Amino acid sequence: MNFYADYVRNKLDSIISSMCSRIENYVKNPGHDFTRNRKMNFTSTINFLLTMEGGSLNSELHKYFNYDLNQITRSGFIQQRNKLKPDTMYQLFHKFHEQIECTKNYQGYQLLACDGSDLNIFRDPLNPRTHFAGKEGSFGFNQLHLNALYDLQSRRYVDALIQEPYEENESSALIEMVKRLSANQKTIIMADRGYETYNIFANIQEHGLFYLIRIKDTSKKGSISGSLSLPVSCEFDEEVELIMTRKQKFYKTKGYKYLSNSSPFDFLDSENLFYTLRLRLTQFQLENGVYECIASNLDKEVFPPEKIKELYRMRWGIENSFRELKYTIGLTNLHSKNVEYICQEIYAKLVLYNFCEIISANVVLEERKRKYTYQLNYTMAIQICRYYLRQKSTTIDVEALIRKELSPKRPDRHYQRRIIRKRWVSFSYRVG
Numbered sequence: 357m358n359f360y361a362d363y364v365r366n367k368l369d370s371i372i373s374s375m376c377s378r379i380e381n382y383v384k385n386p387g388h389d390f391t392r393n394r395k396m397n398f399t400s401t402i403n404f405l406l407t408m409e410g411g412s413l414n415s416e417l418h419k420y421f422n423y424d425l426n427q428i429t430r431s432g433f434i435q436q437r438n439k440l441k442p443d444t445m446y447q448l449f450h451k452f453h454e455q456i457e458c459t460k461n462y463q464g465y466q467l468l469a470c471d472g473s474d475l476n477i478f479r480d481p482l483n484p485r486t487h488f489a490g491k492e493g494s495f496g497f498n499q500l501h502l503n504a505l506y507d508l509q510s511r512r513y514v515d516a517l518i519q520e521p522y523e524e525n526e527s528s529a530l531i532e533m534v535k536r537l538s539a540n541q542k543t544i545i546m547a548d549r550g551y552e553t554y555n556i557f558a559n560i561q562e563h564g565l566f567y568l569i570r571i572k573d574t575s576k577k578g579s580i581s582g583s584l585s586l587p588v589s590c591e592f593d594e595e596v597e598l599i600m601t602r603k604q605k606f607y608k609t610k611g612y613k614y615l616s617n618s619s620p621f622d623f624l625d626s627e628n629l630f631y632t633l634r635l636r637l638t639q640f641q642l643e644n645g646v647y648e649c650i651a652s653n654l655d656k657e658v659f660p661p662e663k664i665k666e667l668y669r670m671r672w673g674i675e676n677s678f679r680e681l682k683y684t685i686g687l688t689n690l691h692s693k694n695v696e697y698i699c700q701e702i703y704a705k706l707v708l709y710n711f712c713e714i715i716s717a718n719v720v721l722e723e724r725k726r727k728y729t730y731q732l733n734y735t736m737a738i739q740i741c742r743y744y745l746r747q748k749s750t751t752i753d754v755e756a757l758i759r760k761e762l763s764p765k766r767p768d769r770h771y772q773r774r775i776i777r778k779r780w781v782s783f784s785y786r787v788g
Contacts, residue, residue, distance in 0.1 A: 410689030460509035540564030
């Protein structure tokens with residue numbers, strides 16, 4: 357039975373119904389938009405955006421309306437989606453996340469990984485804000501940049517920010533998303549190189565949160581670690597206190613860090629000339645001999661270097677989620693050149709991703725007591741959840757169908773070959 361799946365779908369439906377009851381907050385022309393009895397109303401417009409696949413708009417409309425001769429036309433749907441405010445799907449994304457609590461954590465801490473990804477969209481040379489001219493003889497391309505915060509334990513997106521490429525700034529995007537989080541929570545923000553800025557460290561610190569961000573190692577020029585006279589090509593775990601300032605007379609003073617006016621830092625102005633920033637820098641060597649350096653504000657007693665390494669490895673979960681979001685959920689298959697419509701679809705895909713992950717994670721959790729570790733065919737789970745969300749009147753046992761897609765996790769082929777070879781050699785030795 358679909359006890360949990362029905363619970364999740366009912367939560368999403370209730371949010372959409374609540375938005376429909378206050379429709380004036382989500383349409384461009386209150387009192388006019390979605391007031392007439394049309395083939396596609398506010399609720400069905402949103403539901404269609406959530407469940408669209410990668411086919412053409414016409415084929416997707418046929419599937420949604422079960423090939424009804426009286427279904428809405430392509431142009432009719434475009435008119436309906438144009439009535440939604442640009443932030444309607446963003447609001448839905450946030451409201452749905454808030455309704456389903458993230459219960460998993462790591463030693464009581466929520467782990468949020470931050471990263472960005474370029475999204476190729478339909479080529480539109482007439483849009484200079486997203487278009488890149490190609491080399492001579494090529495047509496060029498258009499892009500948007502998606503910044504996201506991803507809960508590594510609950511496997512869902514908690515926030516996202518879309519930027520146009522010429523305004524892309526991953527540091528400012530992370531700071532904006534941090535400010536939206538609840539302050540003074542046991543949350544660790546994790547990120548890779550590219551987020552190596554004092555401004556990010558200070559903003560997370562001021563918000564009462566924790567961070568774990570990979571930075572350039574001490575051997576690299578221009579790195580934070582390299583500017584602090586720390587050992588080169590050596591493992592260490594050091595705590596540093598810096599006084600940030602824009603006063604040039606402290607340029608080479610020990611314990612101070614001079615920042616030029618061109619370096620963004622939100623806590624220095626004409627009234628606040630100094631700011632104290634506490635850093636913990638942990639450098640360790642990988643198996644291939646390469647050194648990695650991590651900046652954090654985590655307690656040494658609670659998070660020794662071994663835990664820092666473990667957390668850093670876990671950050672790769674957001675890389676896998678981007679791949680699933682793009683190629684399994686279908687974020688690479690968009691249906692418009694209009695940036696506003698594209699943003700609608702991006703947030704709709706994020707909602708669908710979270711919807712599928714919440715249901716699938718509950719099914720997988722029930723299998724933990726089995727003898728073997730099980731893995732899920734996530735592609736099939738997405739198809740099942742999408743159909744379940746689209747066909748409101750159809751009764752299917754979605755949890756049983758997803759459970760059917762679980763299979764025992766086997767070692768990779770190379771590992772199996774090594775085991776077989778080892779057994780054969782051992783057998784030959786005994787016979788000889």
